Amino acid sequence: MNRPSYQAGGFQFGHGFPMSKWVLRLLIANIAIFMARALLGAVGVNTTPFVEAWLAFGVPDFITRPWTAVTYMFLHGGFGHLFTNMLVLFFFGPPLENHWGSKFFIKYYLITGLGAALFAVLLYPLIGPSLVIGASGAIFGLLLAFALNWPDAKIYIYFLFPVPAKWFVGVLGLFALFQTIGGSGGGVAHWAHLGGLVTGIVYLRLGERIGRSFEKIFFKEKPRHVKVERKAPADPAPKPEVRRRRRGVDGDSLDEVDRILDKIRESGMDSLSVKERAFLDDMSRQYKKKKTHTH
Numbered sequence: 001m002n003r004p005s006y007q008a009g010g011f012q013f014g015h016g017f018p019m020s021k022w023v024l025r026l027l028i029a030n031i032a033i034f035m036a037r038a039l040l041g042a043v044g045v046n047t048t049p050f051v052e053a054w055l056a057f058g059v060p061d062f063i064t065r066p067w068t069a070v071t072y073m074f075l076h077g078g079f080g081h082l083f084t085n086m087l088v089l090f091f092f093g094p095p096l097e098n099h100w101g102s103k104f105f106i107k108y109y110l111i112t113g114l115g116a117a118l119f120a121v122l123l124y125p126l127i128g129p130s131l132v133i134g135a136s137g138a139i140f141g142l143l144l145a146f147a148l149n150w151p152d153a154k155i156y157i158y159f160l161f162p163v164p165a166k167w168f169v170g171v172l173g174l175f176a177l178f179q180t181i182g183g184s185g186g187g188v189a190h191w192a193h194l195g196g197l198v199t200g201i202v203y204l205r206l207g208e209r210i211g212r213s214f215e216k217i218f219f220k221e222k223p224r225h226v227k228v229e230r231k232a233p234a235d236p237a238p239k240p241e242v243r244r245r246r247r248g249v250d251g252d253s254l255d256e257v258d259r260i261l262d263k264i265r266e267s268g269m270d271s272l273s274v275k276e277r278a279f280l281d282d283m284s285r286q287y288k289k290k291k292t293h294t295h
Contacts, residue, residue, distance in 0.1 A: 017094035017095050017098050018094065019094060020093065020094045020097035020098060020102065020105070021097070021102050022093075022097055022102050022105055022106045022109070023089060023090065023093035023094055023097055023105075026089060026093070026109070026135075027086055027089060027090065029074055030074055030076065030082065030085070030086060030135065031082070031086065033074050033075065034076055034079075034082050037051075051075060051133070052131060054068070054071075055068060055071040055072065055075055055133075056068060056071075056072050056075060056131050056132065056133045057069055057071075057072035057117045057120065057131070057132050057133070058129070058130065058131045058132075059120045059121055059124050059129060059130050060124070060129070062117070062121075069114055069117045070110070070113070070114070072117065072132060072133050072134070073110075073113040073134070073135045073137070073138055074135070075133035075134065076133065076134050076135075077133060077134065081134055085134065085135045085136060085139050088139045088142065088143065089135070089139060089142065092142050092143060092146045093105070093142060095146065095149075095150070096108075096142060096145055096146060096149070099149060099277075100274060100277075101269055101270040101271075101272065101277075102270055103270035103271065104270065104272075104273070104274070108141065108145065108200070108203065108204075109138045109141070109142065110138070111141075111199060111203055112137060112138045112140070112141025112142075112196045112199045112200050112203070113135065113137050113138035113141070113196070114199075115137065115141070115195050115196060115198065115199025115200075115202075115203075116136070116137020116138070116140075116141075116192040116193070116195035116196045116199065117132070117137070117192070117195070118195060118199070119137075119191050119192060119194065119195030119198070120132060120189075120191065120192065120195075123180070123191050126180075127180075127191060130189070132189045132192055134189070134192070136189070136192055136193055136196065137192040137193065137195050137196035137199075138196060139196070140172070140176075140193045140194075140196035140197050140200070141196040141197065141199060141200035142200075143165075143168075143169050143172065143197075144169055144173075144196070144197050144200040144201065144204075145200055145204065146165055146169075147165040147166050147168070147169040147170075148204065150165055151164065151165055151166035152164050152165070152166070153165045155168045169197075172193070172197075173194070173197050175190075176190045176191075176193040176194040176197065177194055180194050204274070208273055208275065253283060256279065257280070257283055260272065260276050260279070260280060263276075
């Protein structure tokens with residue numbers, strides 16, 4: 001995969017990107033909900049029973065409250081919990097949204113959050129009944145995606161000790177795995193962190209294939225009976241050398257570029273998959289290289 005350039009340095013903490021649309025919206029939503037609960041608590045209104053009953057994700061209670069698979073991501077148990085998650089979102093969200101586009105970014109964020117909740121269901125025999133709040137599953141999904149795109153970018157632990165992203169996320173994943181197996185959570189849902197990481201890997205590696213399979217199953221087109229009238233060809237057949245050029249690599253690449261450009265005109269840049277964006281980047285570099293050689 002062709003990775004986008006990434007500049008790290010100084011107090012930008014490495015991201016060096018302007019605040020992006022969905023990162024800003026997520027920050028505002030999470031902070032606003034936390035502040036609203038804090039203000040209600042300051043005037044004597046205890047929101048915990050309502051949150052636990054209707055907004056937190058619980059197993060097996062989610063069966064009657066399926067919306068909690070989304071709402072739990074916007075709730076936090078304390079300032080430290082909120083601060084840590086939003087700090088990671090602030091630093092690592094904009095590079096990914098800039099690289100992927102806003103549509104794919106928010107879809108990935110929500111899917112990894114849903115995957116973290118799904119882990120509570122799959123691990124029910126191991127962990128038993130559970131109640132979870134927080135965006136940590138989606139946040140761990142973002143960390144994974146960042147490490148896959150920029151594996152050697154430095155992450156500064158406590159703003160002092162630089163560690164390559166691939167090693168940092170790898171250690172976090174192993175820690176979450178051991179804590180999940182050992183069952184020593186200490187009030188922290190490590191299995192949700194693990195769920196965000198695993199869901200991120202599966203979605204980034206197999207998401208397009210899974211999506212196409214679902215489309216074939218649920219949106220299968222019915223065969224249409226079309227009457228075809230035979231007519232004499234209006235244009236002469238292309239010369240042999242033209243046919244060879246169309247069948248060659250260059251012709252196939254140009255056809256793919258035309259298809260992607262048509263897709264951009266119809267649905268915008270956000271509709272492109274990661275593979276399509278990487279293909280356009282590669283074609284752009286080939287064109288520039290060829291142009292440089294011919295002058």
